[in-house]
Structures are given as structure tokens and as C-alpha cells.
Amino acid sequence: MRPATHTAREGNTTSATPGWRKSSYSSGDNGNCVEVVASAKGRRVLVRDSKHGDSGPFLTLGAHTFAAFAATA
Known part of the structure; x- marks a missing residue:
């Protein structure tokens, strides 16, 4: 199995983001x-x-949105 790599766009920068965590x-x-x-x-x-x-x-969620979601779990 190859490492996960997806493209995340932030502003004008596009970068590969490996390292999915369960x-x-x-x-x-x-x-x-x-x-x-x-x-x-x-x-x-x-x-x-x-x-x-x-x-x-x-x-794709904003960091603050994800933090609020995770706090309810």
C-alpha cells in the first residue's frame, strides 16, 4: 500500500499532505x-x-471547525 497523498490548497500554495492518522x-x-x-x-x-x-x-474543514467538532466527541 502506498502512502496517502492528497493535495490541500491554502491560499496560493498547493502542497502534498501525506501522513493520514486513524x-x-x-x-x-x-x-x-x-x-x-x-x-x-x-x-x-x-x-x-x-x-x-x-x-x-x-x-476539508477549517482547523477551528474541526476542533469544535472534535470537542463534542
């Missing part, structure tokens, strides 16, 4: 895993369903 709340037994990665400048957090891997969609 949520500590995800269960690894049945594929129900949520993975997250911060963009290169840390202004955005990308969220994806690990079942879809590199070819699947991901959700």
Missing part, C-alpha cells in the same frame, strides 16, 4: 475507520473514510 475512536476490526491529516500550513484538516483510501473523497 482516529482513536475508530474501530479497526470492521473497516469503520475515520482518518485525518492537517494540511501543510495547519489551516485545514482533511477527513476521510479509510475504506476508500487514496482514491476516495475527503472532507
